[in-house]
Amino acid sequence: MTLEVRAVAELPPDERAALFDRDAGVAGARDDAREIVERVRTEGDVAVREYCRELDGVEVGNLDVTDDAERAYDAIDAEVRDAIETAAENVREFHERQVPEDWRASFGGASGGGAADGKTAGGDGGAAESGHRELGRRFRPLERVGVYAPGGTAAYPSSVVMGVVPAKVAGVEHVALVTPPAEEMNQVTLAAAHVADADRVYSIGGAQAIGALAYGTETVTPVRKIVGPGNRWTTAAKAEVRGDVDIDFLAGPSEILVLADGSADPGLVAADLLAQAEHDPNASVVAVTDDADFAAAVVDAVEARIDGRERSETIREALDADASGVLHARSMSEAVLFAEEYAAEHLSIQADDDEALLDRITNAGSVFLGPYTPVAAGDYASGTNHVLPTSGGARRYGGLSVDTFLRSTTVQRLDREGLADLAEPITTLAEAEGLEAHAESVRARFEADHTSGSGTDGDAG
Numbered sequence: 001m002t003l004e005v006r007a008v009a010e011l012p013p014d015e016r017a018a019l020f021d022r023d024a025g026v027a028g029a030r031d032d033a034r035e036i037v038e039r040v041r042t043e044g045d046v047a048v049r050e051y052c053r054e055l056d057g058v059e060v061g062n063l064d065v066t067d068d069a070e071r072a073y074d075a076i077d078a079e080v081r082d083a084i085e086t087a088a089e090n091v092r093e094f095h096e097r098q099v100p101e102d103w104r105a106s107f108g109g110a111s112g113g114g115a116a117d118g119k120t121a122g123g124d125g126g127a128a129e130s131g132h133r134e135l136g137r138r139f140r141p142l143e144r145v146g147v148y149a150p151g152g153t154a155a156y157p158s159s160v161v162m163g164v165v166p167a168k169v170a171g172v173e174h175v176a177l178v179t180p181p182a183e184e185m186n187q188v189t190l191a192a193a194h195v196a197d198a199d200r201v202y203s204i205g206g207a208q209a210i211g212a213l214a215y216g217t218e219t220v221t222p223v224r225k226i227v228g229p230g231n232r233w234t235t236a237a238k239a240e241v242r243g244d245v246d247i248d249f250l251a252g253p254s255e256i257l258v259l260a261d262g263s264a265d266p267g268l269v270a271a272d273l274l275a276q277a278e279h280d281p282n283a284s285v286v287a288v289t290d291d292a293d294f295a296a297a298v299v300d301a302v303e304a305r306i307d308g309r310e311r312s313e314t315i316r317e318a319l320d321a322d323a324s325g326v327l328h329a330r331s332m333s334e335a336v337l338f339a340e341e342y343a344a345e346h347l348s349i350q351a352d353d354d355e356a357l358l359d360r361i362t363n364a365g366s367v368f369l370g371p372y373t374p375v376a377a378g379d380y381a382s383g384t385n386h387v388l389p390t391s392g393g394a395r396r397y398g399g400l401s402v403d404t405f406l407r408s409t410t411v412q413r414l415d416r417e418g419l420a421d422l423a424e425p426i427t428t429l430a431e432a433e434g435l436e437a438h439a440e441s442v443r444a445r446f447e448a449d450h451t452s453g454s455g456t457d458g459d460a461g
């Protein structure tokens with residue numbers, strides 16, 4: 001038996017902590033990751049090659065395998081090629097919807113703040129104002145990013161698509177992909193790199209790949225930002241380099257929380273739990289329901305479905321972990337509160353009124369509604385991104401998106417009246433802060449001779 005039903009209300013503090021503080025695995029890999037990253041930073045390719053030998057068991061020839069990507073695309077089965085193309089197209093479409101437009105709008109003015117470009121102006125300019133403030137926001141892509149696609153115990157061409165396609169949609173000029181080496185590199189992963197249009201592909205995995213992207217080596221050019229999911233060492237390495245280089249967020253071992261009532265199908269819930277459990281012994285899979293019989297049925301269905309799975313050992317390890325379980329809540333309200341505190345990477349809602357339950361949820365990386373929406377749909381091909389925050393990160397941020405690859409700049413232009421309208425609050429606040437030169441920079445605009453540098457007898461205010 002791998003699972004047993006536990007009551008939410010009766011969880012002892014240590015069991016609650018195991019469910020809600022799921023970063024123990026990643027935290028436990030920090031020392032290893034720090035050592036690996038530091039050696040790569042100081043020794044470059046030599047250290048990278050040594051770790052490929054030690055941790056992946058591969059004597060790597062060329063670390064740069066970019067040229068193999070197109071060949072792999074031609075070599076793989078047409079069926080698999082079509083599947084990658086479909087997934088990439090759907091991911092591209094969904095992410096194109098996210099591209100923000102640059103905008104400028106007029107704030108203030110006698111008309112009370114009409115928009116110059118047809119957008120609604122956010123200003124509160126009243127009839128008393130006569131000047132013009134043109135304010136706006138523009139978005140530009142990062143120039144150079146690194147995408148990690150896992151590949152330790154399974155291949156992840158889907159993560160190639162999820163990382164590279166949104167970066168390209170955002171307009172990133174140079175996308176470097178890293179993925180673990182193998183005697184025979186996974187051809188589907190390489191083909192996905194070609195479809196997604198990665199600019200460079202390196203066969204480096206784990207913490208050594210993150211170190212190489214962060215600090216550069218003889219072969220790898222350092223990047224401004226590193227994104228992508230991985231196991232505990234990969235994720236711990238991202239936490240290590242954060243500070244020297246930007247990262248997306250910590251996207252560690254997979255998680256699912258199923259929030260279900262008695263109307264759900266226990267077999268389908270079990271299938272979704274097993275799917276995420278097969279990623280990693282450190283994966284966390286939980287179901288919470290207000291129906292005791294349904295909870296017991298989920299346990300039975302899980303047990304009935306494990307044997308014969310190709311990765312049953314990994315599944316059992318994940319199910320046995322303290323961070324996994326089937327829980328019985330006294331009501332759906334208690335179940336929702338549990339889900340909010342859990343802040344799952346994936347939240348599947350299998351219930352009669354799923355939209356009403358969704359209304360009460362704020363903490364979740366990605367939500368899956370209804371019996372025909374397995375998490376696997378978002379993992380591969382529906383179009384949403386599968387790179388999502390784990391270990392409760394969803395309490396603070398969302399998953400990978402086009403925004404991840406952009407930075408914004410605000411822009412402004414004031415006319416003489418616009419500045420005159422604001423001269424009073426600006427100079428008053430500047431003087432209140434003891435920053436007199438700030439006040440003077442405003443008054444100077446209203447002096448007859450802008451070069452005199454001393455007068456305070458301008459006509460502003």
Ligand SMILES: NC(=O)c1ccc[n+]([C@@H]2O[C@H](COP(=O)([O-])OP(=O)(O)OC[C@H]3O[C@@H](n4cnc5c(N)ncnc54)[C@H](O)[C@@H]3O)[C@@H](O)[C@H]2O)c1
Nearest residue numbers: 150151152153205206229230231251253254279280387388
């Ligand atoms: N949160 C998300 O968005 C998301 C998405 C996809 C996958 N994932 C997760 O990504 C992970 C993929 O795991 P994986 O192992 O296949 O891939 P991985 O590529 O992250 O890890 C493989 C690397 O781990 C390193 N490694 C292995 N054992 C080590 C050790 N003892 N010490 C130091 N380094 C070691 C090796 O360098 C190897 O190259 C899973 O946990 C999966 O759940 C998460």
Ligand SMILES: N[C@H](CO)Cc1c[nH]c[nH+]1
Nearest residue numbers: 156158159254255379386
């Ligand atoms: N479930 C993973 C995110 O936690 C993504 C994935 C890739 N392949 C299969 N699943």
Ligand SMILES: [Zn+2]
Nearest residue numbers: 254275276379
């Ligand atoms: Zn998955």
